[in-house]
Amino acid sequence: MTKIVKVLWTSATKPGGAAFADTLDMMSLFRNQRDVIHIEPCQVEGLASVTRSNICEVNGTARTNVQYRCVRCLTEFTRSLDIVFQELISRIPLTAEQEEAEVFYAPDEVIDLDPLIVQAIVLAIDVQPICHNECRGLCSECGTDLNVATCACHEQQVDPRLQALSQFYDSLKTED
Numbered sequence: 001m002t003k004i005v006k007v008l009w010t011s012a013t014k015p016g017g018a019a020f021a022d023t024l025d026m027m028s029l030f031r032n033q034r035d036v037i038h039i040e041p042c043q044v045e046g047l048a049s050v051t052r053s054n055i056c057e058v059n060g061t062a063r064t065n066v067q068y069r070c071v072r073c074l075t076e077f078t079r080s081l082d083i084v085f086q087e088l089i090s091r092i093p094l095t096a097e098q099e100e101a102e103v104f105y106a107p108d109e110v111i112d113l114d115p116l117i118v119q120a121i122v123l124a125i126d127v128q129p130i131c132h133n134e135c136r137g138l139c140s141e142c143g144t145d146l147n148v149a150t151c152a153c154h155e156q157q158v159d160p161r162l163q164a165l166s167q168f169y170d171s172l173k174t175e176d
Contacts, residue, residue, distance in 0.1 A: 017049025066128035072137035
């Protein structure tokens with residue numbers, strides 16, 4: 001990620017605040033993640049405005065498409081992400097209360113919004129992406145995609161140590 005989304009404190013203090021819009025390439029952040037195959041450039045836009053003395057409120061959206069690999073069946077699929085983020089930034093050192101409320105500290109004239117945007121996107125990425133809720137995955141024995149076909153591996157196999165118990169259970173069923 002090479003671009004930096006910036007806002008000036010002086011611009012954010014003006015009536016109406018400071019609007020920002022940019023496109024960020026996030027793929028470098030997820031290059032080593034096996035279930036994230038590709039992330040399209042992220043469209044970011046929003047508004048930064050000083051709402052209280054030395055406190056800037058940043059409201060924005062980030063939109064992108066993420067190509068995942070399903071953790072159950074290994075099928076590739078794409079999902080759209082529409083992320084809304086809202087953060088507070090303080091120009092003066094933070095109090096313990098502000099740190100707990102997750103207020104960011106930015107003492108310089110230039111406010112770097114990248115960490116806020118990256119955090120919002122990273123939190124929105126699926127950790128265990130599943131192509132759909134009913135995904136049955138792969139057969140653990142033969143590797144067949146159970147969403148597409150069935151296999152003979154799942155016929156009931158009884159543990160040899162429990163064979164006598166299985167026969168006893170079967171005899172009870174026939175008596176009924």
